[in-house]
Amino acid sequence: MRTGKLNGPLFLLALLALWELAAQAEWVNALIIPAPSKIGKLFFDLVLSGQIPMQILVSMKRALTGYLLAAAVFIPLGIFMGLSPTVYKFFEVIVEMLRPVPPPVVIPVALLFFGLGDEMKIFVIFFSCAWPILLNTIDGVRGIDWVLLNTARTFGLSRAKTILQVILPACSPQIITGLRVSLPIMLILVVISEMVGSTDGIGYFVLDAQRRFKVAQMYAGMLALALLGYTLNQLFNLLQRWLMPWQRGRGELE
Amino acid sequence: MSILEVHALSKSYRQAGGDTTLAIGNITCQVEAGEFVSFVGPSGCGKTTLLMTIAGLLAPSSGRVIVNGKEVSGPPANLVLLFQEYNKSLFAWRSVLGNVRFGVEARGAAAPAADAKARKLIALVGLKGFESHYPWELSGGMQQRVAIARALAYEPEVLLMDEPFGSLDALTRLELEDTLLRLWAELKTTILFITHDIEEAIYLSDRIWVLSRRPSQIVQEIRSDFPRPRHQVTTRAEARFMALRNDIYRQIGNQGTP
Numbered sequence: 001m002r003t004g005k006l007n008g009p010l011f012l013l014a015l016l017a018l019w020e021l022a023a024q025a026e027w028v029n030a031l032i033i034p035a036p037s038k039i040g041k042l043f044f045d046l047v048l049s050g051q052i053p054m055q056i057l058v059s060m061k062r063a064l065t066g067y068l069l070a071a072a073v074f075i076p077l078g079i080f081m082g083l084s085p086t087v088y089k090f091f092e093v094i095v096e097m098l099r100p101v102p103p104p105v106v107i108p109v110a111l112l113f114f115g116l117g118d119e120m121k122i123f124v125i126f127f128s129c130a131w132p133i134l135l136n137t138i139d140g141v142r143g144i145d146w147v148l149l150n151t152a153r154t155f156g157l158s159r160a161k162t163i164l165q166v167i168l169p170a171c172s173p174q175i176i177t178g179l180r181v182s183l184p185i186m187l188i189l190v191v192i193s194e195m196v197g198s199t200d201g202i203g204y205f206v207l208d209a210q211r212r213f214k215v216a217q218m219y220a221g222m223l224a225l226a227l228l229g230y231t232l233n234q235l236f237n238l239l240q241r242w243l244m245p246w247q248r249g250r251g252e253l254e
Numbered sequence: 255m256s257i258l259e260v261h262a263l264s265k266s267y268r269q270a271g272g273d274t275t276l277a278i279g280n281i282t283c284q285v286e287a288g289e290f291v292s293f294v295g296p297s298g299c300g301k302t303t304l305l306m307t308i309a310g311l312l313a314p315s316s317g318r319v320i321v322n323g324k325e326v327s328g329p330p331a332n333l334v335l336l337f338q339e340y341n342k343s344l345f346a347w348r349s350v351l352g353n354v355r356f357g358v359e360a361r362g363a364a365a366p367a368a369d370a371k372a373r374k375l376i377a378l379v380g381l382k383g384f385e386s387h388y389p390w391e392l393s394g395g396m397q398q399r400v401a402i403a404r405a406l407a408y409e410p411e412v413l414l415m416d417e418p419f420g421s422l423d424a425l426t427r428l429e430l431e432d433t434l435l436r437l438w439a440e441l442k443t444t445i446l447f448i449t450h451d452i453e454e455a456i457y458l459s460d461r462i463w464v465l466s467r468r469p470s471q472i473v474q475e476i477r478s479d480f481p482r483p484r485h486q487v488t489t490r491a492e493a494r495f496m497a498l499r500n501d502i503y504r505q506i507g508n509q510g511t512p
Contacts, residue, residue, distance in 0.1 A: 145339075145342045147337050147339050147342040147343050148342055148343060148345075150306070150311050150335070150337070151337065151343040153311055153329050154309055154311060154329050154333075154334050154335040155329075155334060155356070155357065155360040155408055156329055156331050156360060157360060165356075166345070169345070169347040170345075170346075170347070172347070244347065246346055246347045246348070246349075246388045246390075
């Protein structure tokens with residue numbers, strides 16, 4: 001389908017051309033909707049001057065710290081909750097009570113405890129990424145076939161080795177799913193928490209531009225976030241292929 | 255001293271309603287080192303439960319299992335159980351080499367030696383050239399070959415096999431029977447095999463124990479003393495082979511349908 005492949009980009013170009021025309025001819029208020037060429041040029045200037053990359057770096061440091069902390073705590077917890085009904089019952093009520101809390105609601109609480117610093121944002125991200133990671137890991141462990149576990153036992157594997165060499169790889173597809181679901185949540189919450197209480201980061205950058213009525217700069221920040229989200233997803237795909245080489249090509253055959 | 259002794263073994267289950275069902279009646283038997291022995295019985299006679307209890311994966315309700323003079327209270331180090339469901343027991347995330355190497359590593363061998371040994375076993379089961387394939391890329395018969403190589407890599411003194419060829423097509427099954435006999439003769443492992451295929455039991459074994467329906471008990475012991483190496487055509491064509499088959503079939507058939 002060679003023609004079909006180009007339809008999407010062509011439609012986008014047509015829309016951009018129409019937008020450009022509308023802004024130049026002042027059919028729309030150019031103060032609120034600047035021409036895409038203006039936004040594009042400003043975006044490149046802000047990238048080359050290092051302003052946008054620096055803000056993204058600040059945000060990513062917070063985001064990934066919270067995200068990786070959530071993975072480090074909730075993957076092991078999920079494994080133990082999946083394996084042991086006792087551990088599951090122990091944590092079940094707490095998890096079920098905290099999970100439905102909309103993550104932005106945690107921000108005021110976090111502000112109280114951590115103030116305006118990085119710790120507040122890291123905690124909010126840690127909290128919001130926790131649940132998809134935890135629940136998918138529990139599901140993954142519970143889905144492991146008893147034949148696989150008995151195979152580990154008949155080969156005399158210790159409990160620790162069974163977890164590391166059999167259970168962890170066996171439920172890695174579900175763990176990866178949890179991590180993937182958490183990725184956009186991480187991005188959303190780093191932006192929100194920076195909008196609420198911060199003096200830097202890409203979330204602050206967008207809000208600050210809007211407040212100062214630097215509208216083109218605000219759009220440039222949005223563009224940066226869109227590209228960031230896309231890049232993160234692509235990087236995640238690479239990571240997944242590297243972590244699970246046995247799944248390569250599997251989809252095409254089955 | 256026999257390598258494997260089962261004394262008055264019984265196993266009952268508590269069902270969902272609270273009733274207990276006796277799966278294994280009262281089984282006593284001995285396997286000598288280097289022997290190939292089979293249990294043959296109707297489906298649903300508790301064969302898998304029996305093998306899992308002998309393997310130390312289930313605790314017996316009463317009776318004892320003794321492997322090499324030591325009473326079994328958990329999975330013994332010198333025994334391994336091979337499951338019928340190769341697609342579930344193989345490690346999907348490990349290549350053929352990785353799966354077989356697992357068997358060597360579980361035995362406690364160092365990594366470089368493990369690699370060489372795994373490659374040797376892969377060649378022995380006829381999978382040379384497939385070392386870097388993943389299980390899902392292989393046919394069912396090839397996957398079960400990997401599982402056999404992995405079990406043998408563990409160097410068990412006793413290999414328990416739970417209907418290992420039950421889900422393979424007829425031709426693949428015959429091929430794997432011969433591969434197994436070749437490996438058994440070469441590695442001198444003791445094999446305790448479970449099947450519901452009477453002819454397979456006769457073809458492979460030195461001795462056969464015919465099991466009754468639930469609660470399973472040994473109703474007869476039969477010697478299968480055809481000369482080795484056996485041959486799929488000539489051994490199975492012997493008049494005695496057919497007579498033995500009919501004899502066992504009557505034993506199982508006599509029990510009627512439940």
